[in-house]
Amino acid sequence: MVSPQNTPILEMTGITKRFPGVLANDNVNFTLKKGEIHALLGENGAGKSTLMKILYGLYQADSGTIKIDGKLENIREPNDALKLGIGMVHQHFMLIPQFTVVENLVLGSEPKRGGLFMDLNEATKKVLAVSEQYGLAIDPNAKIMNISVGMQQRVEILKALMRGADILVLDEPTAVLTPQEVSELFEVMENLRSLGKSIIFISHKLKEVTAISDMVTVIRRGRTIGSVASSETDVNELARMMVGRDVDLVVQKDPAKPGAEMFKIENLHVPDDRHLPAVSGVSLSVRAGEIVGVAGVDGNGQNELAEAITGMRKATSGKITLNGQDLTNLSSRKVFESKVVHIPADRHRHGLVSDFSVAENVVLRTYYKPPFSEKSVLHWDVIKEEARKLIEEYDVRTPNEDVACSSLSGGNQQKVIIARELSQEPEFIVAAQPTRGLDVGAIEFVHRRLIDARDAGKAVLVFSLELDEILALSDRIAVMYEGEIVGIIDRDEATEEKLGLMMAGVVNHNQKNVAAGGEG
């Protein structure tokens, strides 16, 4: 670790920002030293993004001062911030998918030939020079739409660097990355630190924060709770600062008391969108009162498997049964009516109609049935009452049930989905990435609910890319690699190392073992 020098490159003092009805930042102080990776930690909606948007000139603070290199500055718009050497990598990338890496990087300051034509060679040379300088390897001629999310993020970072950023703000950069990409990003961040760049790392993932940052500033409900050196704290203290109470990072649970085998997949084959095999001969079973976790690196067929189980994708062969009833290739509605609920991996694409109100989303599955509608006429009073009940029960933070889901935070959107699905009295729960993008408080809540469902005798199948989550929830763990289940092990036998080797395809239990694992 490079020891940060003592000159603050950035000092934000007494920042207050009020939105109608919300005090987003209440006298917030934040100091960043040169050559430091400084994590800004807080729950969703705590005010981290507001503070950074003020720094980047997207919002104006109601009061407070910003000093860059000890000099008082007035940042009215992003251009001012850019001139002061502040660069921001947004959570949602601002890249043009049809353009190449180089075209995106020089956009707005294209080198010209003859004053009219873009000099692509010159641009490529420029881009390569910068990418070499910072050790950020990229393929300059690849189109953005054809490169991985991790690579796209790298392009965004390069873009900020090319515009002369000395202070880099990374807004939840790991939210969209696979574990491998996260470690690559951390290497990049460490390298940038060694080159004297200062980095503000916005996150709500405690492990990442302690792993990469030098300092951590915690914000809760718009206020600075404190700044601590990462070396002098631990995840439990940070969680307490962040949430304001002790948090169970691993939810306590009793040993499972599994009953009879309830859900069963036999030799299932499922193609992906390009009609290539994504799931190849998977067999798996889940017993009543048991949580089975499916681990694996993203893109090894987990999504396709979850979608085939829940009727969103057709299997080409194999069989899916619940309590002996054949569910193979039934429609999504038929599967749902067979008491299978589904928390989908992509809540924006599948789980919610974001433009619909909370009330409208609560009945997305059941609107066509009494008591929510009769003879095709919706009963809004009943729907709204149901929504209010679930908002209360699942602690969804929303002004009321008429608010569009798009205006809720990610965690609250996920709570709406979980409330809708778990309130259906399911027999079998398929939860894909149930806590993606959620903060620790919300994760605890979701895990608690899934374990409660297990204890009530439901069968639960959890798909997760987070090993921590798999280990926290599962009674048995299946590992997927290249469309196959390479092994099923009991939670007691599982370690991160063991699972890691299986996820990488190094250890491959044969299919007999898989079947035996299924027996329990």
Next chain:
Amino acid sequence: MTTNKKWWQPLAIPIIAIILGLLIGAVLMLLTGANPIAGYAALLRGSFGSAIDFSETLIYINPLIFTGLSIAVAYSAGLFNIGAEGQIIVGMLASAYAGYAFAGLPRLLHIPITLLFGMGAGALWAAVPGYLKAKFGVHEVVNSIMMNYIALHLSHYLVTGPLQDPKTTLPYSPDIAPTARLWRFLSPFGDHFRVNTGIFIAILAAILVYWLLYKTTTGYEIRAVGFNADSARYAGMDTSSAMAKAMLISGSLAGLAGAVQVMGVQFKFLDLFGFEGFGFDGIAVALVAKNNPFGILASGFLFGTLHRGSQTMQAMAGVPKETIGIVQAVIIFIVAMEGLVQGWIPGLEKITSLFKKKEADV
């Protein structure tokens, strides 16, 4: 209903757009040497100056409400029904036919049947692009436009052939039977009052469309598919069927525009020189109303008034009626730039609050 904003906020942008549109119209009039106050006065006089003017204005508003609703229903399902123009034409043809072919039916039966013929023809015309979209994913815009031309040329053929009035060589169909005509409720005051019960059918249609979209499971499905077809599919909805229903309802509303035009105004099908533009103007009506059925009543009223008044404005104030075309274009333009205009609203609020502060200081 999915908002926690203040009640006026959805209205802010259309109102800003209308004010700016009229201001830019005024600047244009000044530049061309006309007096904008006289111009707009003439416009208002043309639309509302006398009972007969108002009657004619309502007649122009009437089809705009139907086509606005038509576009809004399709758009709720994420579809762009640019084919309303053609659907009106076939609606007119079908109701003109039912109007004279079923002569002898009692009024109570003849009027609904004639309306249904118009709606059915419009729905059929919309079904073609709707089916191609739902079944094969062919973009509905391309097919709708082609269906517009088929309708136009089909009407030329029919009105100079099978549907032509045998008593004449001119290109129009026989008069529809009195039992198929909508009641011109001001006719006791004079035969020139053409305003008819069609305007009430339009208001009823707006209420029904609102009810359909927001109070029924079909409307819920249509809106879910329009906002996010993937989640609709996840929720177990039949997205193709929802799109097809939206397109059929959209087509029948456009067909209804044609039927009311024949049954209340023309009493026959008159050969068209080209597209009348109600279908295209309906897009603007729906856009300014942001697809809200009751908003469409208001924006249909606005566009009808501007159009009708522009003719008087040209005659009386010497302002070319194309000026109003520009005003309409500006309104559409600004409403379409919603995101940009939204950014102006805090500024406007700041300005108004400044005034308030000054008042407070005094």
